[in-house]
Amino acid sequence: MGRWEPDSRGRLAQAALELFAERGFENTTVAEIAERAGLTERTFFRHYADKREVLFPTGGEFENLIVTAIESAPAALAPIDAVGLGLDAAAAMLEQRGEFSRRRQAIITANAELRERELIKLASLSDAIADTLRGRGVTDPGASLTAEVAIAVFRVAFARWHDEAGGEDLRQIMRSSLDELKAQMGAPSSAPAGQAGEPANAVTQV
């Protein structure tokens, strides 16, 4: 056994999640988080840049998943439909960690500071998607715009999924949202809303 208990980073994240759920983000001090994890405040800040960051996983696992899905989409696919495959991948991951995703989101939506941080994370995700699209030969401003639309669909669909607990399938919500948006923008819907058309299970063909 090492000099210290292992996985201090994970223990800090766990302690923070518990305390935020118990008494809210603002009523929890970093010192308290550290104490519950058996560490000091100073050590918390060695693992996380600030108090909010403990709720936002690093490494870009989520981002990588989406980017990879877009990269490996058939080259013939229109940008917006390639991005749709990225959304499928995102939905799959979030639904896998269903309960955790919902608990985490409840904490975030309850606090303005955390919502700010979430938005900037999504903005950076948007940048990554735009880069990926440029890699597929999409030119600006189309790449940036399509990426922003992807985030918009994600936000709206995720919020809807989070609100109606135990409701519809997240991927379905995203698909129908995207279709509705296409209709709204004047294009004929690629498939009836509520059930995805041919690109539906393409993510499994990667």
Place this chain on the structure above:
Amino acid sequence: MGRWEPDSRGRLAQAALELFAERGFENTTVAEIAERAGLTERTFFRHYADKREVLFPTGGEFENLIVTAIESAPAALAPIDAVGLGLDAAAAMLEQRGEFSRRRQAIITANAELRERELIKLASLSDAIADTLRGRGVTDPGASLTAEVAIAVFRVAFARWHDEAGGEDLRQIMRSSLDELKAQMGAPSSAPAGQAGEPANAVTQV
């Protein structure tokens, strides 16, 4: 003359803008801002909820402008095109304060905290637009999605306008961005990119 110099709020905003431009947001303390305005730190926080807020005008003047433009758009117009009129109005206002807008934006983009605050302001603007669309009879999730798309177009177009100083007309950039997005989404463009079609000057007909 009153007991104190008039318009302390305005003096604080002015002092803050100067200091942020001189030495950056992070290297400026609230005490310094207050001192330059001839006030105390405590008084700063009586006028602004936090240090960042001094850069974000209150009262929702900007929001009202856009919402009003959308409300007074012809009822027959598709949601996305009603929103286009809102963007016209926004562009007009920002271009009127051209130099100021650019200076302010330079400060904001240089700092992560300020970018976060900007994003949450835009998110609240998106909510306001979605509400307005619902008032026009647009149902969800279409209303939320169209509002998000409006913000996306605004963000991309404004960034482009800000980068190429003295370049193209902001409204033109927004119009062509919106058209490009429509094309990207699969719809036929309502007008050639770069020059707006019939809805172009509708904002002046309000």
Place this chain on the structure above:
DNA sequence: CTAGGTGATGACAGCCACTGTCATGGACCT
């Protein structure tokens, strides 16, 4: 003209997020 209310500001103490710096002592290598 006076008494009392009002409202913006100052003065001051205090909390907490976050940082710089140095010390500590197991783990690991040679």
Place this chain on the structure above:
DNA sequence: AGGTCCATGACAGTGGCTGTCATCACCTAG
């Protein structure tokens, strides 16, 4: 055995932000 490494602790300090009370020009009632 000796030396280096590195995650952590200890401690002091800065600055954003808040609660609280005092101050004092202005206004209004009588």
